[in-house]
Amino acid sequence: MAAVEIKDLDVVFGNNxxxxxxxxxxxLSRQEILEKTGDVVGVQGASLSVNEGEICVLMGLSGSxxxxxxxxxxxxxAISRGSLEVQDGDNSVDLAHCNAPTLRHLRSKRISMVFQKFALMPWLSVVDNVAFGLEMQNVGKKERRRRALEKLEMVGLAEWQDKFPHELSGGMQQRVGLARAFTMDSDILLMDEPFSALDPLIRAQLQDELIELQERMKKTILFVSHDLDEALKIGSHIAIMESARIIQHGKPEDIVLNPSxxxxxxFVAHTNPLNVLRGRSLMTPVSEGERSGGSLTLNANENSEVLLEQGCPVGAKRGAESLTLTHWDESESLDKVGKDMLMVTTPEVSMRNAIELRYRSGQPVLLAEDDKLVGMLxxxxxxxxLLGKHFTQSTDSEADAA
Known part of the structure; x- marks a missing residue:
């Protein structure tokens, strides 16, 4: 179910x-409209559906x-034209037409926001900053402190509860902001470049922590970023914007493999595809492999093949020599992988891990689903x-020849 549904949305700043x-x-373009009316087009014709429990990253350059x-x-x-519907229980509220009490209800019960600049109140302690939204809801002091401490524990700051914001590092202050948003127990979190002011190491750590928290809490998150690597790392879906328009929306793999x-x-040219791509996206399907009776050729130059019974891999050999068929999943260590093993894993294996399997074993990697071979890498x-979108037909031919 869509938690947020945006259709043909325009946002205009100005008096005309x-x-x-x-x-x-x-x-007319944004610049032409600015020259004619003095108005700034913030969003133009945006349509976007964000499902419950997903992280949708809005990204683009500054001013996009x-x-x-x-x-x-x-x-x-304010919405100038179009609709923006937010799911509220069994009802759907269109922010283009909702009244002030309904908007206050959404902000206090349904939607929370994490800002780039932390927005902590310097005169309040850490725990009181986290509990501030609950205080505005007239939640009792004992209960709001209990809930605030619970979320501080979750972000690893329980021991800092009585400190003040100036006593915390930037990364710790951002964790307080996250705890404050989570304390409100809103189903939808809006995060406006929350990690961009932090140094790279702290930023990467908080990205990891956000992913871990999301696995537990299953919030619906709209996350603004100008960093594609960040978007690819945390996003279930990515919406790329240019000149106030959404120009592509899809899963991270789709964005990398098929830029519109x-x-x-x-954008894609400057990111590492190994952080995004899965085996299923790039595997050679079994149907395209070279078959000989009950076997599939692995490497014609080495005379190696995998033996199949009713589509299931049951053995492998290279010439007269047997290869060890070994099943592996991403919860296991790569240290068990050795030379002349033929590794079998799932099509959802990350390409980074698949390359490691290939390097350690010296063999192609088999991909199986429900015990049946579906493809190989x-x-x-x-x-x-490695080359992503720039993998050309000529490169393909050269690789086949090699």
Whole structure:
């Protein structure tokens, strides 16, 4: 079920909205509209569905409209045209037409926000900062302190409860902001570049912690970022914005493998695809492999093959020499993998781990689902993973020849 449903949304900042919307319909650019009306188009024609429990990352360069869209979800930016529906229990509330009491209800019960600049109150202790939203809801002191301490424990700051914000590092202050948002127990979290002001090591640590917390709490998160590596790491889906428009929305793998235009491709060109791609995306399906009776060729040059019974891998050999068929999943250590093992894993294996399996075993990697072989990853597929969208037909031919 969609927690947030956005359809044909426009957000315009200025005093000539009717004229500006008409110019948008005529196809004028943001700059042309600014020159004619003095209005700024923050979001134009945005349509986006965010399902319950997913992390959707809004990303793009500065001025692309990502924060403008995020702030429309809790009414901080007024909607000029279109609809933005937020699920509230069994009901759906359209922020384009909701009244002030309904908006207050959504902000206090349904939607919380984590800001880039922490937004902590310096005169309040850490625990009182975390409990502040509950105080605004008239929750009793004992109960709000209990809930605040519970969330501080969750983010590893229970021992700092009586300190003040200036006594904490930047990363610790951001954790307080996260704890405050989680304390409200809102189903939807809006996060506006919350880690961008932090140094790289702390930033990576908080990204990991957010992923871990999300696995436990299953919130719906809209996360603004200008960093594609961050978006690919934490996002269930990514919406890339340019000039106030959403130009591509999809799963991280889809964004990397199939950029919709040159703008997205430029983003993808500077990221590491191994952090995103899974074996299923790049494997050679069994149906395309070279078959001989009940076996599938692994490497024609080495005369190696895997033996199949009713589609299941049951043995392997290289010439007259047997290879050890070994099953592996990503919860296991890679240290068990040795030379001349033929590794079998799932199609969801990360390409980073698959390359490690290939390196340690010296053999292609088999991918099986419900015990049946569905594909394999050979050197050709690994080249594709490394080169991503730039894997050309000529490169393909050269890899096959090698």
């Amino acid at each position: 909205q009717a004229q500006t919307l008409s110019l948008i319909d005529q196809g 409209g990502k924060s403008s869209l995020l702030r429309a979800v809790n009414g901080l930016n 235009n040159a703008y997205v491709e430029d 050979s050197d050709r597929d690994f080249y594709h993973a």
